[in-house]
Amino acid sequence: MSTVPELFESTVARFPDAPAVIFDDTASTYAELNVRANQLARRFIALGVGPDSLVAVAVPRSADLITVLLAVLKAGGAYLPLDPTYPADRLAYMLTDAEPALLVRSDEVANPSAELAEYVVDDPDLRAQCEREAASDLADGDRLSPLYASHLMYVIYTSGSTGTPKGVAVTHVGTADMIATHAERIGVGPGDRVLQWASISFDAAFWDITLALLSGAALVMASSDDVLPGDPLRETLLRYEITHATLPPVALSVTDAESLLPGGTVMSTGDACTPTLVRKWAPGRRMFNGYGPTEVTVGSTLSGPIDDGDEITIGTAWTGDSVYVLDDQVQMVADGQEGELYLAGPGLARGYLNRPGITATRFVPDPNGEPGSRMYRSGDRGSCRADGELLFAGRADAQVKVRGFRVELGEVEAALAGHPAVDLAVAAVEGDLADARVVAYVTTSAGMEVTAGELRLHVGQSLPEHMVPSTVTVLDQLPTTSNGKIDRAALRTESARSEPVKQEAGWQDGMAYDEILCAIVAEILDLPVVTPDQNFFDIGGHSVLATKLAARIRQDLGIKVPMRSLFEATTISELARAVEKAA
Known part of the structure; x- marks a missing residue:
């Protein structure tokens, strides 16, 4: 191998003089x-x-x-x-x-x-x-x-x-089959330009890198600011004449597809693709949908090209790999019936570093493979059509996806519970695609007080930005079901009772820019009230929602504000001054 x-x-021997990496103008x-x-x-x-x-x-x-x-x-x-x-x-x-x-x-x-x-x-x-x-x-x-x-x-x-x-x-074992999948299904090669979009801490980055550098195509690197979903990403795709881009649904949902990747290839991965995204991105280009957890070499299945009106599947297994749909007794289910997805083949990870116990529970013997072969129990639910196409049906546990990143809600809850004032903590995900965000609910220990801002600051010291709860609601007690378990469905109702009257949406002529921005931010973040002294990111904003805010400022006010201004502004009031300056 x-x-x-x-x-x-x-690849170097075949294409020594071809452009390999493009960064800025070099x-x-x-x-x-x-x-x-x-x-x-x-x-x-x-x-x-x-x-x-x-x-x-x-x-x-x-x-x-x-x-x-x-x-x-x-x-x-x-x-x-x-x-x-x-x-x-x-x-x-x-x-x-x-x-x-x-x-x-x-x-x-x-x-x-x-x-x-x-x-x-x-x-x-x-x-x-x-x-x-x-x-x-x-x-x-x-x-x-x-x-x-x-x-x-x-x-x-x-x-x-x-x-x-x-x-x-x-x-390295699974790389050869991944490259074979690139060649057979994507068809990238010399003359193509592949955008390196994913964070290096996300395994999709390895897909971007190898899709280009093991095929003779050019890998286009850009700064973090230049690949933010929305206008920055769009401008980067246009500037570098990108032909191949692998992006999560959240980025596809907030980026205008017009004139991008003409005749090229776009792949949705990291989260569930939707019919709306297919209608938006499939015309005029090839669109694929990929699936696979970090526990394999980037991915396991691929579907496409997808056309508007097609049933959205996760496709079929990569070259050399296998995907089984099994029941609770680890037996194959009939076509069309739902079960758990088990992944097998050379692309499986060795396991979890220094964690033999959990490795043994997730990487289990493969009864359909050679002696000693294993399969990964994904925790994902799905089914298989009669034609072999696989359908994704969601998770079987508390793992979720937020903006394409895998999030175990238990890790968020543990970070919150690590604050000395917190007694119990529950985390959940609300919203969809660009609006998806982690929210949390806590109760405090007797005689102790803590604010939502203090808790967000506390977890932000150990969790990456996409895992920090956008809102933390402090409750006297958490609602429970009849059997004593936390009633997650009732949490939103419970917290909504204490919310003040929602800030009036929209704006009128004559309003100051800080008032207008407070109204827009409140709408984007789904908050009852936003004040000029608050920081957009401290009250639940993140990089994707920042691009949405910039788009709303341009749409509602006709003013284009540099993305850097949104990240550098310490308050809504300071952002308002930047808007006024750009007017």
Whole structure:
């Protein structure tokens, strides 16, 4: 079986002068990228990186990021992606739990662990050392030991139901089948441009990278601000003439599809695709729908091209993989009947890093495979049509998706319960697609008081932005069902009783900009009242809703406000001044 370095180097041999990575206005050819990755890989080997050793990578979206990832893999190591925008406490936990051999970071990213050896990629002296290394491809004799497909490729942390994230350890084994799926179904190649959209801490980033760099296409990198759903994403797709983009439904829902990817390919993944999105994005381009949890090599199934009016399925298994629909006795169900989806094949992860117990419960023996083979119990429900197309029916547990990210509500609840004033905590998801958000309800310990803002600040120290509850409602007691369990369905009714009269929607001529913005923000965030002294993100806003706010300002007021102004404004009043300045 081939490893990523072998697959990449064969692509370099075929297309050495083709553009490989485009970032801002700079393009690197495959040959140039390969030389830089080879030189850096030799530095990593000198620092002790070898097969099955982990290298933490904390580098912002850039051409350097791709060079680092390739270099880690060429050295034989596996990368542990650290999104620099994640809270420091969460990054520190991942480093403590994974125990990487090295941290690779850029100068603008702080080291979350002072005890960990580090390599700063943009340090001038280190760059000079790197450029003196041999530029040729590495052989097993150059590594600390031979590299095999069974060795680790990356470890990506996902939300954990026990309150702490867990690392999914993925090997090189499933990559060859993923590339075969790319070739057979997507058909990307030289001359195409693939957008790298997903956060590096999300396994879809590996799909973006390999879709381009293992096919001869160009990988287009852009800053985080330039890929925000809505106008920024649209402008980036147009500017770079992107031909292939893999985006979650939340990004597709708030981005105007007109004139984008003409004759190209768009893939929806990370959450359930809807008929509305198909009507919007399928005309004039090929549209696919993908499915697969982090516990496999990016994905398991693919459907498409999808046309308006088609039943939306998750398609059929990738080349070399299998998907079973099984009942509670782990037996096949009849066509059309619902069961749990079990995933099998070379793409399965090795398991959860340093967690043999939970690995054994989720990665179970495959009765349909070779002796010793396993299948992953996904926790997803679905069915199979007579023609083999699979249908997704939702989750069987408390795991949810928010803006394409996997969220275990138990982890949110554990973070809230970690505050000394909180007695009980319950988390839920409300809204749909762009409006999807985590909300929470808590009761406090006797004699203790805490505000919603204090609780959001508390959990924000350990949870990434998409997991921080947009609202936290403090109740005297949580409603229960007749058998004593928390009545989640009654929570919204219970909290609504204490809500003040909702702020009047809309605006009138003569109103000040801060009054207008308060009314718009209240409507977008579904809040009863918003005041000028509040911060959009502190009261439940997030990056996707920020693009929605910018669109509303442009639509209602005819004023285009830079996205950076929304992120930099500390209050609604300060944002109003930016709007007035842009008028």
